Amino acid sequence: MIASIEQLDGMAAEYKQKTGAYSKIVKICCGTGCISSGALRVYEKLNEAIAAERLTDKVLVKKTGCHGLCERGPIIVFGDDEILYQTVGKRNLDDDIRLLLKTVKDGTVVENLLYKGEDKTKRHVSPRDIPFYAGQTRVVLALNGVLDPEDIGEYISFGGYRAVHKALQMDPVQIIEWIQKSGLRGRGGGGFLTGTKWRSCRDASGEPRYVIANGDEGDPGAFMDRSLMEGNPHAVIEGMIIGGYAIGSNHGFIYVRDEYPLAVHRLSIAIEKAKEQGLLGANIFNSGFGFDIKIYRGGGAFVCGESTALMSSIEGKTGEPRAKYIHTVEKGLWDKPSNLNNVETWACVPHIINRGWEWFDSIGTPQSKGTKVFSLVGKVKNTGLVEVPMGITLNEIIFKLGGGIQGDKRFKAVQTGGPSGGCIPGEYLDMPVDFDSLTKLGSMMGSGGMIVMDERDCMVDVARYFLKFLVDESCGKCTPCREGVRRMFEIVDNICKGNGLKGDVEHLEELARAIQLGSLCALGQSAPNPVLSTIKYFRDEYNIHIEQKRCPAGVCKALTTFTIDPEKCTGCMRCAPECPVACISGEKKKVHTIDRSKCIKCGTCYDVCRFGAVKYE
Amino acid sequence: MVEFTINGKKVEAEKDEAILDVAMREGFDIPTLCYHDTLGSDGRCRLCVVEVRKGNRKRIVTSCLYPVENGIEVLTESPDVLLVRKTVLELLLARCPDSEVIRYIAKEHGVSNTRYAKDNDKGKCILCNLCVKTCEFNVGVTALGMSGKGPAKKVTTPYGEPSRVCIGCGACVAICPTGHIYMEDRDGVRMIWNKRFELARCPKCNRYHAPVEQLEFIAGKSGTPIEELLICPDCK
Ligand SMILES: Cc1cc2nc3c(=O)[nH]c(=O)nc-3n(C[C@H](O)[C@H](O)[C@H](O)COP(=O)(O)O)c2cc1C
Ligand code: SF4
Ligand code: SF4
Ligand code: SF4
Ligand code: SF4
Ligand code: FES
Ligand code: FES
Numbered sequence: 001m002i003a004s005i006e007q008l009d010g011m012a013a014e015y016k017q018k019t020g021a022y023s024k025i026v027k028i029c030c031g032t033g034c035i036s037s038g039a040l041r042v043y044e045k046l047n048e049a050i051a052a053e054r055l056t057d058k059v060l061v062k063k064t065g066c067h068g069l070c071e072r073g074p075i076i077v078f079g080d081d082e083i084l085y086q087t088v089g090k091r092n093l094d095d096d097i098r099l100l101l102k103t104v105k106d107g108t109v110v111e112n113l114l115y116k117g118e119d120k121t122k123r124h125v126s127p128r129d130i131p132f133y134a135g136q137t138r139v140v141l142a143l144n145g146v147l148d149p150e151d152i153g154e155y156i157s158f159g160g161y162r163a164v165h166k167a168l169q170m171d172p173v174q175i176i177e178w179i180q181k182s183g184l185r186g187r188g189g190g191g192f193l194t195g196t197k198w199r200s201c202r203d204a205s206g207e208p209r210y211v212i213a214n215g216d217e218g219d220p221g222a223f224m225d226r227s228l229m230e231g232n233p234h235a236v237i238e239g240m241i242i243g244g245y246a247i248g249s250n251h252g253f254i255y256v257r258d259e260y261p262l263a264v265h266r267l268s269i270a271i272e273k274a275k276e277q278g279l280l281g282a283n284i285f286n287s288g289f290g291f292d293i294k295i296y297r298g299g300g301a302f303v304c305g306e307s308t309a310l311m312s313s314i315e316g317k318t319g320e321p322r323a324k325y326i327h328t329v330e331k332g333l334w335d336k337p338s339n340l341n342n343v344e345t346w347a348c349v350p351h352i353i354n355r356g357w358e359w360f361d362s363i364g365t366p367q368s369k370g371t372k373v374f375s376l377v378g379k380v381k382n383t384g385l386v387e388v389p390m391g392i393t394l395n396e397i398i399f400k401l402g403g404g405i406q407g408d409k410r411f412k413a414v415q416t417g418g419p420s421g422g423c424i425p426g427e428y429l430d431m432p433v434d435f436d437s438l439t440k441l442g443s444m445m446g447s448g449g450m451i452v453m454d455e456r457d458c459m460v461d462v463a464r465y466f467l468k469f470l471v472d473e474s475c476g477k478c479t480p481c482r483e484g485v486r487r488m489f490e491i492v493d494n495i496c497k498g499n500g501l502k503g504d505v506e507h508l509e510e511l512a513r514a515i516q517l518g519s520l521c522a523l524g525q526s527a528p529n530p531v532l533s534t535i536k537y538f539r540d541e542y543n544i545h546i547e548q549k550r551c552p553a554g555v556c557k558a559l560t561t562f563t564i565d566p567e568k569c570t571g572c573m574r575c576a577p578e579c580p581v582a583c584i585s586g587e588k589k590k591v592h593t594i595d596r597s598k599c600i601k602c603g604t605c606y607d608v609c610r611f612g613a614v615k616y617e
Numbered sequence: 618m619v620e621f622t623i624n625g626k627k628v629e630a631e632k633d634e635a636i637l638d639v640a641m642r643e644g645f646d647i648p649t650l651c652y653h654d655t656l657g658s659d660g661r662c663r664l665c666v667v668e669v670r671k672g673n674r675k676r677i678v679t680s681c682l683y684p685v686e687n688g689i690e691v692l693t694e695s696p697d698v699l700l701v702r703k704t705v706l707e708l709l710l711a712r713c714p715d716s717e718v719i720r721y722i723a724k725e726h727g728v729s730n731t732r733y734a735k736d737n738d739k740g741k742c743i744l745c746n747l748c749v750k751t752c753e754f755n756v757g758v759t760a761l762g763m764s765g766k767g768p769a770k771k772v773t774t775p776y777g778e779p780s781r782v783c784i785g786c787g788a789c790v791a792i793c794p795t796g797h798i799y800m801e802d803r804d805g806v807r808m809i810w811n812k813r814f815e816l817a818r819c820p821k822c823n824r825y826h827a828p829v830e831q832l833e834f835i836a837g838k839s840g841t842p843i844e845e846l847l848i849c850p851d852c853k
Binding site: 318322326476477478482483486490511513514515518 | 659660661662663666677678683684697700703705708709711732733743744763765766767769770
């Protein structure tokens with residue numbers, strides 16, 4: 001049991017001593033991504049090998065959370081960021097274990113396992129040298145990939161729960177003032193000032209009050225919240241305890257989607273361990289303040305991330321939003337004052353308390369403070385999670401950290417903000433990334449999704465893709481969203497199929513405006529964004545589809561034909577074996593041809609031809 | 618007491634009243650579909666939207682839910698209001714092409730056609746949820762619910778099977794604004810929500826008047842002897 005700062009520090013010291021006794025520390029990422037690429041087998045085998053060498057006392061092998069490099073998993077880091085290995089065990093597990101053992105024994109760096117840069121030749125030894133990492137400012141994710149998320153002692157040894165202790169010495173109102181002055185804004189989408197929200201909830205009448213963490217993360221492809229919950233669950237818990245104390249609440253809920261079993265597992269362990277140590281429960285640090293946290297596993301509907309739907313869902317009702325003319329800070333869960341924040345928002349709180357609001361306020365832009373985690377995916381060379389200061393430019397994220405566009409194709413747009421975000425074209429790449437500039441561009445911060453697109457992405461098709469998602473995820477409660485979004489989809493789908501009519505674009509704009517104005521919740525109100533932002537910046541592309549029945553990116557199958565230019569084809573034989581339906585014929589060094597009747601227009605031949613001989617129109 | 622204006626006219630209201638209630642009392646015409654005076658509204662149909670102006674800010678809200686506030690200006694016919702209202706009607710016309718009620722209201726608001734492909738699988742249901750609520754709160758049995766999401770959402774009994782708890786009272790039929798729910802009484806049998814109900818005969822006039830299950834349900838709840846309930850309202 002920890003009841004004083006001395007005891008907390010004592011435990012930290014004990015842990016430091018314990019890990020200091022090892023001559024080597026090997027950190028194996030056991031996040032969802034790396035586990036699915038085989039990290040647990042690597043963990044077992046390496047432990048066996050180390051035991052066989054009688055090195056168990058000298059070498060500590062531990063499981064950590066996600067580094068955000070999941071595509072290159074399993075990831076292993078030696079010591080304090082000395083060496084980073086990627087795709088360990090992917091070719092041959094036994095071979096790689098032997099190689100790892102070499103590094104363990106004498107520090108030999110295994111070239112083959114090193115992270116290869118975007119130019120595929122340069123290998124980096126330390127993660128500090130990898131541009132993808134070096135350009136980041138890790139605050140929320142600082143301990144992801146460093147500590148064992150299932151061991152509370154580790155978190156404490158890195159200064160964990162000191163912020164709770166400090167906060168409990170402060171006046172609750174002063175804490176809220178700090179959060180306010182830090183400029184922290186919600187990381188879940190809306191970007192609402194966290195301090196303002198806390199104050200409204202504290203000032204609302206009604207007992208009990210609830211604090212809730214939103215870990216629903218419904219955006220397809222996003223995984224920043226999952227990584228955080230899996231990799232550093234105590235940070236979220238610590239933030240919630242502080243929030244509970246400041247707001248005057250003794251009860252917390254963490255809402256996690258059911259598809260995140262590992263996050264649920266790690267959070268459950270963290271809660272249990274915190275309770276064992278007296279850091280959750282009654283009378284924390286002898287302050288008289290008590291706090292408990294329950295995990296609620298959500299069914300995984302996208303709309304359940306919306307505040308009122310989430311609360312309905314916790315109450316055991318259908319996950320449908322309700323009108324928010326009376327705010328949830330006044331009447332939320334069971335009609336009691338409730339404060340909902342995204343898990344990343346909660347994880348910022350201990351840092352602000354520890355380092356002071358001035359520190360947080362010094363990072364970022366005038367209106368957007370601190371750092372933000374993005375999931376960078378799509379046609380960039382380096383994909384994964386990046387944590388960067390607010391105000392960094394899109395250019396830096398995509399070209400410096402992301403290493404630029406795959407195959408050095410032309411950048412076309414970046415989609416930010418999740419399914420109801422928007423597409424931003426090249427001329428705005430120098431815009432600083434913050435809440436307000438993204439909104440101004442017709443997109444939004446959302447929860448931090450960032451999908452990079454190149455010349456081979458059709459913007460009408462992109463709009464169609466997101467609309468489809470939103471049609472399926474609309475809860476169906478209100479007419480404009482339920483009926484309107486599917487009609488927008490029909491119109492866009494028709495355009496992609498070559499059946500677009502003159503006036504469709506104007507019709508889309510009108511319908512979009514009605515849906516934005518008339519829908520009950522933010523899902524419907526923002527559902528037209530993907531269409532509106534692509535019309536705003538790529539209107540020509542819509543018009544070409546409608547008037548000339550052409551898809552300039554060669555994506556919309558009904559509007560595209562692939563041919564091979566006999567002038568350019570060298571008969572290199574590269575495309576034919578790659579064609580999934582074997583409809584390319586030709587002999588070596590002779591011009592190849594495509595059988596149009598069989599071609600499924602997948603574009604593979606175009607992508608593989610090195611002579612630019614494949615054309616589409 | 619709260620004071621504000623509707624279309625420029627000064628009005629007064631009690632705190633916590635919804636704009637719609639005040640507007641109706643003051644004689645303004647705001648169309649509604651999912652609002653009911655005892656069951657309230659969940660803000661589903663979005664037909665009742667109005668524009669609320671507060672200083673420089675304006676927003677579109679559903680009048681059936683928005684609580685009155687001092688000093689607001691409410692507009693029931695602004696361009697944005699008309700855009701939303703007409704769009705909702707055009708969308709509902711496509712969803713329920715056979716509904717006379719929707720056709721009528723749409724026409725009243727200048728919408729006589731829909732540009733969208735007409736559905737043929739939704740019947741006349743506009744998903745107002747009133748049947749679900751009346752069954753739960755007025756009848757007290759919860760035989761109905763909404764299932765599915767997005768365009769696939771529908772009103773149904775559990776798993777679409779004849780409900781064990783439905784008493785065949787027809788309250789849902791009576792409240793449905795569009796006449797979507799099928800109910801038929803023939804030869805002493807009532808069919809509703811795929812369930813068969815034996816109808817009770819009035820011992821005095823010999824007419825069929827209510828399902829036996831409904832009368833038993835009322836008897837059980839109220840303690841009134843079933844013999845008394847068997848007598849139809851006309852002969853009482
Ligand atoms: C359709 C929809 C889905 C949402 N999904 C999430 C989500 O998965 N996670 C999240 O934190 N917020 C989500 N939000 C935003 C929440 O409603 C809410 O604003 C947020 O959790 C508040 O926390 P914050 O102030 O810390 O951002 C969603 C909103 C909408 C409208
Ligand atoms: S806007 Fe869409 S998701 Fe939100 S309540 Fe209406 S139908 Fe449901
Ligand atoms: S587009 Fe795809 S299917 Fe068509 S010829 Fe090229 S590789 Fe084959
Ligand atoms: S008829 Fe059945 S479903 Fe309809 S209100 Fe009566 S009990 Fe409910
Ligand atoms: S059946 Fe009628 S009452 Fe029930 S939801 Fe549909 S329209 Fe409303
Ligand atoms: S799970 Fe290992 S890097 Fe993400
Ligand atoms: S009557 Fe107000 S939303 Fe239906």
